[in-house]
Amino acid sequence: MKSPIWHPFTQMKSSPHPLKVKSGKGIWLELEDGRKIMDLVSSWWVNIHGHSQPDIAKAIYDQALKLEHVIFAGFTHDSAEELAHRLLPYLPDSLERIFFSDNGSTAVEVALKMAYQYWINNGDKRKTSFIAFEGSYHGDTLGAMSAGSRSIFSNCFDELMFEVNYVPYPGTFIGDDEVEQKEEASLNAIDGLLTADPSKYAALIIEPLVQGAGGMNMCRPEFLKKLSKLIREHEILLIYDEVMTGFGRTGDWFASVLSDTTPDLMCMSKGITGGFLPLSVTACSENIYQAFYSDDPMKTLYHGHSYTANPLGCAAAVASLTLLENNPEMFKGMSRHHFQFAEELLKLEDVEKVRICGTIIAFDIMTDQESGYLNRASETIKKLALSKNMLLRPLGNTLYLMPPYCIAKEELHSAYEGILEILEQIQ
Numbered sequence: 001m002k003s004p005i006w007h008p009f010t011q012m013k014s015s016p017h018p019l020k021v022k023s024g025k026g027i028w029l030e031l032e033d034g035r036k037i038m039d040l041v042s043s044w045w046v047n048i049h050g051h052s053q054p055d056i057a058k059a060i061y062d063q064a065l066k067l068e069h070v071i072f073a074g075f076t077h078d079s080a081e082e083l084a085h086r087l088l089p090y091l092p093d094s095l096e097r098i099f100f101s102d103n104g105s106t107a108v109e110v111a112l113k114m115a116y117q118y119w120i121n122n123g124d125k126r127k128t129s130f131i132a133f134e135g136s137y138h139g140d141t142l143g144a145m146s147a148g149s150r151s152i153f154s155n156c157f158d159e160l161m162f163e164v165n166y167v168p169y170p171g172t173f174i175g176d177d178e179v180e181q182k183e184e185a186s187l188n189a190i191d192g193l194l195t196a197d198p199s200k201y202a203a204l205i206i207e208p209l210v211q212g213a214g215g216m217n218m219c220r221p222e223f224l225k226k227l228s229k230l231i232r233e234h235e236i237l238l239i240y241d242e243v244m245t246g247f248g249r250t251g252d253w254f255a256s257v258l259s260d261t262t263p264d265l266m267c268m269s270k271g272i273t274g275g276f277l278p279l280s281v282t283a284c285s286e287n288i289y290q291a292f293y294s295d296d297p298m299k300t301l302y303h304g305h306s307y308t309a310n311p312l313g314c315a316a317a318v319a320s321l322t323l324l325e326n327n328p329e330m331f332k333g334m335s336r337h338h339f340q341f342a343e344e345l346l347k348l349e350d351v352e353k354v355r356i357c358g359t360i361i362a363f364d365i366m367t368d369q370e371s372g373y374l375n376r377a378s379e380t381i382k383k384l385a386l387s388k389n390m391l392l393r394p395l396g397n398t399l400y401l402m403p404p405y406c407i408a409k410e411e412l413h414s415a416y417e418g419i420l421e422i423l424e425q426i427q
Contacts, residue, residue: 019386024051027407029391037389040403040415045212045244047275048331049323050404056274056319063315072100072308079314086321087281090253092262095283099301100309104243105139107267107280108205112143113303114265114284114292115203115237121291121299124199127236129162131193131204133169133186135214138205138241147205149214152373165193165201171217173353173363174342183223187230194234203237203264208255209357212244215372216362216400218355221259228261237264237288243280247271248324248331248405251358258358264288274320279313330405334359337409338401341416350427362400365423372396380426388418 020032084098119127138144146161167189170182211217240263252258269280338361375396385392
């Protein structure tokens with residue numbers, strides 16, 4: 001029977017028939033045909049504790065027996081209150097207010113709208129543009145897409161999107177001897193924009209430490225420190241899109257923590273519920289919150305979603321936070337294994353730009369095609385990986401690992417061996 005389903009990021013005419021998943025446990029997915037495959041990308045980077053984690057499942061069950069949902073305008077509930085209070089201590093000190101939404105893209109939309117309206121509420125209607133980075137990706141809704149770098153994801157919608165100025169992202173890797181020059185060039189480009197028109201920009205947005213969908217490009221904590229200082233000097237707002245980098249991915253709770261920097265707004269989603277339910281948070285400083293705290297109704301942030309602060313999602317997020325608190329070594333220790341694997345990768349002629357940030361390792365495969373998302377190496381690798389019972393989803397010729405934190409040492413090293421075999425097969 002023909003399926004009525006239209007799958008995401010998929011050319012339905014030419015793509016293989018989707019694999020049907022029967023169940024999941026830990027890092028393993030069981031397919032309908034009985035095969036078991038390792039989920040080495042945490043199912044689009046969300047399942048940080050693995051599949052069917054029992055503590056989170058129980059928290060959702062217990063919450064469902066009390067309150068499954070309630071409108072969040074004019075009402076509140078224990079799950080949302082507990083999550084907000086539990087989350088704040090792990091954020092930079094200046095972030096004191098929590099706004100809930102549904103997913104990473106909407107968390108970014110909220111941040112962009114807060115930043116834009118902040119200046120209007122303070123009487124400055126000139127700051128109507130944003131600065132972002134080449135290679136960035138912030139989501140697929142129009143505002144988030146506008147903030148992202150123009151790519152095959154967004155080219156069709158160019159005329160619908162608002163103006164953004166892009167600057168180079170100082171992506172680096174093991175053995176990069178030009179990183180300081182790249183960082184200086186990026187900072188100079190930002191300084192040039194802000195000096196040329198100091199009244200134009202509302203905020204700068206960045207995926208701190210790791211650009212995800214743009215190719216797992218990584219920058220140094222030192223760059224974020226220099227960037228933060230520069231932004232403060234020019235008195236515009238700084239937005240961190242930590243949708244992917246949050247909740248342990250970088251080897252610490254957040255990229256902001258690892259880099260000891262403080263944004264004005266911070267977007268979180270993906271791993272927030274351990275992969276169980278859609279939920280996101282936009283955190284902001286008290287200064288931004290106070291710009292909306294007014295007797296004037298026109299200074300209200302008129303933004304919301306039907307499932308804002310859904311109690312089930314909040315309960316899942318609280319349970320996930322508890323797991324992270326009780327087992328920080330799960331995400332803080334994985335990079336040691338990645339660096340050992342990197343020694344093997346660096347010996348290969350067709351591998352370049354090996355880079356590691358916390359639980360993420362990525363590298364580029366040299367091919368005779370143009371590098372990027374449409375490089376056909378991706379399809380070849382996905383097929384070979386499945387034949388070895390591994391779920392990998394390369395970004396073109398960029399291959400990366402982003403496994404659930406519950407992966408055992410033996411399972412992780414088995415994945416490394418499988419990748420080395422794949423690289424040998426495609427040479």
